Amino acid sequence: MTATEQYIARLQSLKAGDLGMVRLHAGKTLDESVEAFDLFTGLWWPLRARSQHAPRREVAWLIAKLYACCPLPQAEGTLPVLLKHATASDACVAPRHRRRFDELLLLPIEKIEPSLRWAISLVRDAHIGRDCARRLVDESSADQVRDAHMGLEWVALTDDLSVWERQNTRLRWAEEYL
């Protein structure tokens, strides 16, 4: 198991309370909360101590916040592909979503969190329907999410964000979306 896979596995093992606490820090840096810092350190530092290939701190924290907002299970399906399928059915909004996806591709890693949160939410909504989306945070809906066979390739997302500054990474996202 790679360091990234181990990290995602640890994220998925977090309890609802911890997830909720991370979710409260959406859009914030690690320095802004001692509790969040302690939680993240316990999550990430053991991996980093064992392997230099663990995701770097900023990316790991970003993934943690995104997962906390939309705890989709680890499954096949990269974000661009799932996003494309999520938007393809509605011809009216597809152009608007595509423009927003292009804007996402142009963002640096420091400013990408809101756009990624939008994209993952869209994927989640497309799978379970908008009526279920507001109950996703409820623990009882986790089974419903799993039963819906939906998920996201979090490992690939983490690895891609780790090299987000490379043009090839974003080019591949654009090609997968098309």
Place this chain on the structure above:
Amino acid sequence: MSTTNAFCLLNEPWIPVLWTDGRADRIGIRTALFEGDRIRQLAASNPMDNVALLRFLLAILYWCKGPPRANERESHRDLIPREWFTKLDDHCAAFNLFGDEPRFYQDPANRYRTPEHTVNYLVHEVPSGTNAWHFRHARDRVDGLCPACCALGLVRLPAFATSGGKGSSAATGKSPGINGAPPLYVIPRASTLASTIMLSWQPVEGDLGTPEWILPGVPVPTGHVPLLTGLSWLPRRVWLAEPDGQEAPCIACGRRERLVRRCFFDGKGSSKADARIWRDVHVIYLSGQHGTAKPVRPTNVDRGDMAAEGWSQIMTSVLGGGPPIVAGAQLAAVGFSTVKNDKYLETAEHVIANLAAVQSKAEWIVALGQWRKSANRLASRARPRSSPPSRKHPEIKSAIDSIRPECEWQLKTSVSRLLAADSPNLGAAAAAAYKSLMAAVARTLAPGFTTTEVQRRRAIAGAIPSVSQSADATPDRKKRSKS
């Protein structure tokens, strides 16, 4: 050089050739004709000289032997008999370059005129007069030509002299050669020089006329022009000064010899080429208005892509009206590519092989025409679909013009194989020639990584020219702008 300094072209080495054993050499006229079966080809560095020399040797054959009789071409296809050229011995003096008259291709009427002009006028690629912006530089009346290059320059005049402006008097304007502005010369070529000459040795009826090396100073011809007059008529009156001084590098070939630096160089008066009745054996004629026949000329290459598509235009002309081809022979098409109304001239040579295999000439002509049309629309097909019609997008045409010469060269190479199979299926060859470079153009014109840029890049890379009329149709711009 002979002791009399006459430089007789029959024996002195001046014709550049390549022997069949791979040696490069210079030879005289007799060697070229008597040993033509051991000579691979004429090997001047300028294609114009190869054409001019072949026409000159052909003219000698017609002058010495006359037109071929029944089966003579087939029975002597590989070797021209020496006994046909006894006339050369009787007129040896006519081929002297220097000394007393007669002189080869020089007008004795100008013998006592002051040689006030630079001899560099004889060679197009040596700049002279006010042509100061060439990459190479030559000094008039200081740099000169060796006798061999003088002879080559004189032999070049009948076929490739261009209109040269006014002469020393109102009556001596410098007219172009027998065909007017030099047309495209199409020469059938075989595996040896002798066979190549025989391919052009065609039956001719009527009086052959007198070549200019026997009757110098022929004025501007009008009316019916006999064959030998037409092949050898000089549009200039030339008298070379004697080689002088010590040996120095020839400005044309670089060999160290005693050079000719000056000459008398004048015109014979201006005239219209269409006042003559003359059909050149190496020119393709197209039907024009009012039943006239116009020679095919290389096109103006002011546009960046004209040079790229020149090969297909020439091939179309050759397929439509070129000389008959025997199996194993090639066609060499040589002519000027002109820029800005003859202000700049480039010599282009296109060699077309495997034409003997082609039966479906009409299909080939149609396919080549469709190809040119499609290739010229490449820039419009690469435009963004959402771009308003008022935007010119000069960057698209510029990028495509930069790759077209390479792509067209690759396609031309593939076409040679298609000609051998008589299969005018240019589509696959065109796609292969354009694919990789259109992808590079696409990355240049759409360098970003958003989905919009990727989609545009795919559209540009996929805009390969085709020979299918339906695939090349562009939507009506008016309808597109309204939607």
